[in-house]
Amino acid sequence: MEYKSVLVYSNIKVYDDVYVLSLKIDDEVKAGQFYMLKAWEDEPILARPISVHNVEDGVVSFAYQVKGRGTKILSNLKSQDKIWVLGPIGNGLDTHKFKGKIALISGGIGIAPMLHIAKGLNGEIDLYAGFNKNPYLLDEFKKYCSNIYVASKGVEGYYKGYVTEIFNPYEYNVVICCGPEMMMKRVVEMCKIYATPVYVLMENKMACGVGACLGCTCSTKEGKKGCV
Numbered sequence: 001m002e003y004k005s006v007l008v009y010s011n012i013k014v015y016d017d018v019y020v021l022s023l024k025i026d027d028e029v030k031a032g033q034f035y036m037l038k039a040w041e042d043e044p045i046l047a048r049p050i051s052v053h054n055v056e057d058g059v060v061s062f063a064y065q066v067k068g069r070g071t072k073i074l075s076n077l078k079s080q081d082k083i084w085v086l087g088p089i090g091n092g093l094d095t096h097k098f099k100g101k102i103a104l105i106s107g108g109i110g111i112a113p114m115l116h117i118a119k120g121l122n123g124e125i126d127l128y129a130g131f132n133k134n135p136y137l138l139d140e141f142k143k144y145c146s147n148i149y150v151a152s153k154g155v156e157g158y159y160k161g162y163v164t165e166i167f168n169p170y171e172y173n174v175v176i177c178c179g180p181e182m183m184m185k186r187v188v189e190m191c192k193i194y195a196t197p198v199y200v201l202m203e204n205k206m207a208c209g210v211g212a213c214l215g216c217t218c219s220t221k222e223g224k225k226g227c228v
Ligand SMILES: Cc1cc2nc3c(=O)[nH]c(=O)nc-3n(C[C@H](O)[C@H](O)[C@H](O)COP(=O)(O)OP(=O)(O)OC[C@H]3O[C@@H](n4cnc5c(N)ncnc54)[C@H](O)[C@@H]3O)c2cc1C
Pocket: 034, 044, 048, 049, 050, 051, 052, 062, 063, 064, 065, 066, 067, 068, 069, 070, 071, 072, 090, 109, 112, 113, 202, 203, 204, 205, 206
């Protein structure tokens, strides 16, 4: 697989430092997959991994939060600008195998991959989304989720605490989670108690994204893993 150059369709600020970048890409994308994105020549050296947020009519969208140099450059992209992409990559989730009641649990920008995942699921879906301040990107989920539970420690009108305090794994057949590592660890511990199958989307730093550089940084029982 090689990098290809594509055109920016739109790049919209949706909240504070959160943007949705839409690119003209006609790919089939499995739920939970991502692309390596690069909108610069030499510096920074590495492309940045960003999950697929949505796929619609030949346009693939990415929701991202500005963290450092790479995502700052992405946030300045305009319609018709050129960008290099590698993907879709990552194992993704076999959503057709999931049945029954499914919980999607996100923390902050961990909401990004959940829309494309929700669209590929057949069961009854509940979304638990946690934010530090105001929620974002939730409108589209209304079409695909039976219930949307929002937690925010910083804004009135939502559950004032962590999503892990309002979610009970016993009620679900499958749990899918993406967010800060501490939150995902807690969700996995909770699911273990009831033997509820749980899938986590890890967002550790990575380099090539395709299994070529041994740069994966997730520690697993079988050593360092990540992109493959
Ligand atoms: C498979 C995968 C999917 C991802 N999907 C998304 C997504 O959909 N939306 C999104 O906003 N982000 C996503 N990320 C995280 C995103 O890749 C990083 O935030 C981004 O690479 C930071 O690049 P930067 O140049 O802006 O920041 P840098 O200048 O490289 O770093 C700025 C800060 O961000 C931290 N940082 C750098 N890389 C990561 C990382 N991979 N994870 C967490 N913190 C990091 C650094 O420690 C530093 O504090 C994903 C990461 C992976 C591995």
